[in-house]
Amino acid sequence: MKEYKGYLIDLDGTMYKGAERIEGASEFVDHLKKKDLPFMYLTNNSSKTVDQIAEKLNHIGVRAKPEQVYTSSLATAEYISSQKEKARVFAIGEEGLYDALRQESLELVQEGADFVVIGIDREINYEKLALACLEVRNGAAFISTNGDIAIPTERGLVPGNGALTSVISVSTGVEPVFVGKPEPLIMSRALKRLGYHKEDVLMVGDNYNTDIKAGMTAGMDTLMVETGLSTFDEIKDKEHQPTYKCRDLFHWIERLNFHEKK
Template sequence: MKHYQGYLVDLDGTMYKGEAAVDGASHFIDHLIGLQVPFLFLTNNSSRTQDQIAAKLNKLGVKARPDQVYTSSLATADFIKEKKEQARVYVIGEEGLHKALTDRGHTLVEEDADFVVIGIDREISYTKLARACLEVRKGAGFVSTNSDTAIPTDKGMLPGNGALTSVVAVSTGVDPTFVGKPEPIIMERALKELQLQADHVLMVGDNYHTDILAGMKAGVDTLMVETGLSSFHEIEAHTHQPTYKKLNLHEWLNGHKG
């Protein structure tokens, strides 16, 4: 079995579910730390900061530093910075997205924006969406942190950022650039953070349609675990399969020591 120089690790469904750690998560990360193998926690969650996510992981017994967390918000801010330094951005989103954009030197504005950026916003309003539409119609670039149309919660599946983004896309007729998994943009930037080539890295996740497809699109080997959204039965008819399929991370560690 191939040995990898770095890992990209999904969070929800792979490291934790809600407020509980997934069985084997802490052991898996301890194993990587023991081998001194670099890794990044890679998430489409745009609402939380690196500090907040690392704090949650540590609280659940999974060792994490803030700089080991790479979110769709950070990837979005980096993507915009490559297009324009110190861009004017109209943003729909929460703290994680606001901080990522300002930390990268962008200015948050209400009008005359260079870019409109949409992330999950649980205080979404018609006024916010209308402002976004007006700015896109005036020529602002249209970027969305991720295309997830629904997100799992304790209450069930709730509208995701892709659903919010679709309102602006349908109204303006302008397709957004999606940054998060399964798009290659976030993968390219995560690999840059690790300073590794795609064929030396393994993407670990539970969701075939985000984590696994992201790896496939980026030329990264993939490990799918059955601890979250997707099941092996669901994907058995798919032409493209994960590089590895394991019930959980314990099973991966038992057969793989690097």
């Protein structure tokens, strides 16, 4: 088995489910610390700041520093900045997105935007969507933090950012650039931040269509766990399989230990 120099680790379904830690999560992270292996948490969640996410992880007993958290909002802000410094941005989203855009010194505007960006916004309203459509029709580039169609909650599956994004794309006929998993944009930026080449990093996640596909598209090896959305049975006929499959992260630690002893 290949020895990886670093890890990219999904959060929802891999480290936690709602407010609960997933079994093996903290032990896995402790293992990486012990082995001095750098890692980064990688989430499509655009609503929270890296501080809020690190705090949540620590609160449920998974060690994390804010600089070890990489969100679709950070990747989106960095991507916009790389396209045009100090760009004018009309943004629909929550605190995590606004925070990331400000960190990149982007100018938040209501009209005359260079970019329209949308992330999940539970305070969405018609006026925000109308402004976004008007700006996109006026030539602003259209960016979406991620294409997730649904968010699991205690009530069931409610609309994700990909569903909200469709209001603008359907109305204007302009397809956005999606930044989050499974798109390569977030992956290349996360790898750059981690400081390793794609060949040396393992992508860990529970969602075949986002985490595993993102890793594959980025040319990385992937580890799929069965603690979240996708099941091995569901994906057994897929042409492209994850490099590794483990029921949970306990099994992955066992496998690493077994490999080490040999």
